[in-house]
Amino acid sequence: MRTVVLLFISNIFMTFAWYAHLKNLNNRHWFIAVLVSWGIAFFEYLVQVPANRIGYHGTFSLAQLKITQEVITLAVFVPFAVLYMGVPLKLDYLWAGCCLAGAVYFIFR
Template identity: 75%
Template sequence: MSSLPHIPVVWQTTLLLTASNVFMTFAWYAHLKNLNDRPWWIAALASWGIALFEYLLQVPANRIGHSEMSLGQLKILQEVITLTVFVPFALFYMKQPLKLDFLWAGLCILGAVYFIFRSP
């Protein structure tokens, strides 16, 4: 997998993973709002259709990122992005209330970022 030489690998990976996470968040949760009155298998088919686009971004992101990051670093980066995408999705799209638990979860993930990216 080739990467764009003028954009640092970590940024390429972050941008692709962020875009893929937007698709995956919608694939996993939007059916709870939009297809709640339909059979589960229709929601599953719609989710799989959305998830295809997630995979078209996620696979190259991880291949590019793995050229400079460890597997653990890629996973923690993905978790940070997941929370960063999920909180606005929950608040603005799903109309969920803001909870202090989002902050605590974010702080825990920041701790994970510190430990996984610190020098050996």
């Protein structure tokens, strides 16, 4: 459970590092966005690396960690896209989630 919670936290940082500059720093030079994103990503790595180490040396295989990460990424990205970036909610997110559910099934069976 610790691994999943830490991956959620790291994904929040990651999502902001990767995409928030599109809204917040759109009128700034791209290099400023890179520096800000790297600063945010530093905190993401402070959580993500321990999460993967705990999970890998605990209960998850490498493939299970990756698929878990992808599911969490979608779970964090959809609210971010809709609530923070103002992107309309589409059924495509549901279909993507269904595909990931299939990936979870196959990787954890």
